[in-house]
Amino acid sequence: MPARDPHERSVDFEEVELGYSREQALVEATRCLQCPEPLCIQGCPVHNDIPGFIRALVDQDFQRGIAVLRRTTNFPAICGRVCDFARQCEGACVLAQEGGDAIAIGALERFLGTWEQASGRRQQPAEQKAPATGRRVAVVGSGPSGLACAADLALRGHQVTVFESLPIIGGALAWGIPTFRLPPPVLAAEIEFLEAVGVCFRVNTTIGTDLTIDNLLAQGYGAVFIGAGTIVPTRLRIPGEELNGVYTATEFLTRTKLSRSGQAPGEGAPTIGERLAVIGAGNTAMDVAQTAVRLGSIVQRDGLKEFTSMDVAETALRLGFREVTVVYRRSESEMPARREEVGSAREEGVRFMFLTTPVRFIGDEQARLVAMECQEMGLGAPDASGRRRPVPKPGTEFTLPVDTVVLALGYQADKTLSETTGGLAADRWGLITVDPETGRTGRTGVWAGGDIVTGADTVVRAMGAGKRAARDIDRFLMKV
Incomplete structure (x- = not known):
């Protein structure tokens, strides 16, 4: 991917990589072989339809391309910048397997995500959001798993509140990734969308000390998702x-x-x-x-x-x-x-x-x-x-x-949450035990996902865990 000159970029905090131009993205997209059994999808932790969004790029239908991506990912502009493509989708690309250069899947995802944010063509919240259900959900932590879970539940019509211990929203995306890698406006655009669909954020609030999971359930939250990460x-x-x-x-x-x-x-x-x-x-x-x-x-x-x-x-x-x-x-x-x-x-x-x-x-x-x-x-x-x-x-x-x-x-995990919440099983490192398919913990009404379950892992895997939990939380709430 094109990048700024090292001597110029090393004296400021502006983004290192320049990203593809429209012409560069189209040229790269045409290299895709459109494999009938695409290994790249298997290499992606959330199974993005990679040939599908690349096909839309070739057709110069960027709106369709971003729609394909958003079926499985909440943050294309973010993941397109920080994912470890070489060990995931690009590493599985058949061209790389045969000793050549993989399709630059990450750069193409970044191009579409950046295009969506810059063009203002993102579908409006009112057009996506389901009717209000009256159910309330608490999300602990505003990192990638928490934000993904909150977004999906809010779009399903639930009232979601995210509790963040720091004064800034975004978890490791905000404090752990430098701005020359992930510019603040890219993350801010996703947070603004969450606020537009009704997600509320409470910063400077640590669950486990300021409030407990039991407090949240007693306050009328029908479900709690723990996405606190390993901090x-x-x-x-x-x-x-x-x-x-x-x-x-x-x-x-x-x-x-x-x-x-x-x-x-x-x-x-x-x-x-x-x-x-x-x-x-x-x-x-x-x-x-x-x-x-x-x-x-x-x-x-x-x-x-x-x-x-x-x-x-x-x-x-x-x-x-x-x-x-x-x-x-x-x-x-x-x-x-x-x-x-x-x-x-x-x-x-x-x-x-x-x-x-x-x-x-x-x-x-x-x-x-x-x-x-x-x-x-x-x-x-x-x-x-x-x-x-x-x-x-x-x-x-x-x-x-x-x-x-x-x-x-x-x-490593902060053990405060598991130690102050009855019914949560955790290992000796404080990682919470869940059903890997749903994120359910041993405590009814409580789910967990991301690094607090797996240990330190990638942004995309944490996001995927939040999405899986959101689907199960929605099913649980709508049966109550």
């Missing part, structure tokens, strides 16, 4: 993790993103020095690394400008990176991040240190981070994930000067 950052549990200058990815991204609006929790934007290391190699790690590059680049320029996607000028005045390094305990081939994100980070000057793990963080007399002690790793037999297990190499310790570290090691 507790994974820690290394090594000496020095408490030093000033060691952040989690959640803290780093959220505080940076909210600081300008005055909504940042705690102390506002993180204070950062010259050498930053990101521990981990997933998509979040790449997002942190490229965010750091941008903040440092802004400082190094002669002038500052306002950014419509994220106003970071004041934050950047006290940030000044010179080196951004991703530290990963396995090899490059085991990296879970999207190939596109890794390539983009490398183009922007992010360095990578493979087969390396930190063993302790070193501070000065003021408890400020100044370095981390690392150890080289080898690769042993595959572990449960199918990747080769990293094994420490004795006697290979070395010290890496750093003044900022961001831990991007994944997320």
Whole structure:
């Protein structure tokens, strides 16, 4: 997909990828073979009719194309930007299977989703919404599973309220994905549509502490969907993790993103020095690394400008990176991040240190981070994930000067919800047990889906879980 020049994009927070023009989209769409048994549909977690929307593109009937997509996806403009196509639909494309280039399915989905938002041709809420049923549904969490569930239930005529613990709506879509990857207007358009179909949002409300599931059911909600995600950052549990200058990815991204609006929790934007290391190699790690590059680049320029996607000028005045390094305990081939994100980070000057793990963080007399002690790793037999297990190499310790570290090691479930709700079964990690076909929990009237059930996963899988639960919730409510 066409992208901006690395030297230009690394000094601002505007979108990296340019997307296809109309002409480019039509040329790419004509490459589709229209397979009679399309493997790409099987590769898509929500089973989008990929040949169907591409056929509409070839016919230049964009309205039909977006209608085909919206049968199975709520967020084409979002998924077209953040899905891991290479491991899903594009990886299953027969052209890729035969050693060629897959159809750029993600870029084509993005084109149609962007066209719909830009053209104002989206079907109006009043034309889609069923008559009011009088039933009320509470949705816990405003991430992709919660938003998808809320949208589908509202369109079926139910009164839906979404409870969000943060001051912003969107869950990980809002705080966990940088604006250069997912511009705020793209997410805002979907939220505005939900509000137009009658979905109400209550922010700064944590279910499990401010209110419980029992409270919601007692208030007259006929059903509750838990789409709270996995929000507790994974820690290394090594000496020095408490030093000033060691952040989690959640803290780093959220505080940076909210600081300008005055909504940042705690102390506002993180204070950062010259050498930053990101521990981990997933998509979040790449997002942190490229965010750091941008903040440092802004400082190094002669002038500052306002950014419509994220106003970071004041934050950047006290940030000044010179080196951004991703530290990963396995090899490059085991990296879970999207190939596109890794390539983009490398183009922007992010360095990578493979087969390396930190063993302790070193501070000065003021408890400020100044370095981390690392150890080289080898690769042993595959572990449960199918990747080769990293094994420490004795006697290979070395010290890496750093003044900022961001831990991007994944997320775990907050057990508060499962512990405060009777009848919910959860595993030892706090992940809620559900019927995989319906999202039903062991508690009557309560459903769950997304990362709170599966552990950290993709946007599209979380969205699919929300849609499946919405169908079952609707059936349940209409029988009551």
